[in-house]
Amino acid sequence: MLPALAGANLIYGLGMVESGMTFDFGQLVIDNEFAKMIRYVLGGIPVNDETLAVDVTKDVGPFKDFLSHPATFKHMRIQSQPKIINRKGIDRWMADGSKTMYEKAIIEAQNILENHKPAPLPPGVKEKLRKIVQDAEKEK
Numbered sequence: 001m002l003p004a005l006a007g008a009n010l011i012y013g014l015g016m017v018e019s020g021m022t023f024d025f026g027q028l029v030i031d032n033e034f035a036k037m038i039r040y041v042l043g044g045i046p047v048n049d050e051t052l053a054v055d056v057t058k059d060v061g062p063f064k065d066f067l068s069h070p071a072t073f074k075h076m077r078i079q080s081q082p083k084i085i086n087r088k089g090i091d092r093w094m095a096d097g098s099k100t101m102y103e104k105a106i107i108e109a110q111n112i113l114e115n116h117k118p119a120p121l122p123p124g125v126k127e128k129l130r131k132i133v134q135d136a137e138k139e140k
Contacts, residue, residue, distance in 0.1 A: 025109035026102050037080045
C-alpha cells in the first residue's frame with residue numbers, strides 16, 4: 001500500500017493518532033496520500049519551456065482554449081493524482097455524496113484490506129529475512 005514511501009525515512013507515524021497510541025487505517029490512507037504529494041514535490045517539479053507550454057501559448061494565443069490542447073493532456077498527469085482529496089469543486093462533491101476525506105479514506109482502506117494482492121518478494125529475499133531473524137534470535 002505504501003510503495004511511494006519505500007526507503008523514505010523523512011515521514012514518521014503514518015496512520016498514527018493520539019501521539020502514536022492509536023493506529024487508524026483511514027488516517028493511514030490520508031497520510032499516505034499526503035506523503036505521495038510531498039515526495040513528488042521533493043523530487044522536483046519540472047519547469048521548462050515544454051512544461052510551461054511556451055510554444056503552445058504562442059501557437060494558441062491569448063484567451064483561447066488551452067485545455068483541449070494535446071500538450072495539456074500530456075502534462076496534466078505528471079501532477080499529483082490524489083484519490084481522496086476533492087479537487088472537483090463543491091457542486092461535484094455534493095453530487096458524489098458529500099463524503100468527507102476521512103469517509104473516503106475509510107472506504108479506500110476497506111477496499112485495500114479486502115482486495116490488495118501484494119507483489120511476491122523477489123527470489124532470495126524470504127531466505128535473507130529468515131536468516132536475519134535467526135541470527136537475531138541467537139543473540140538473545
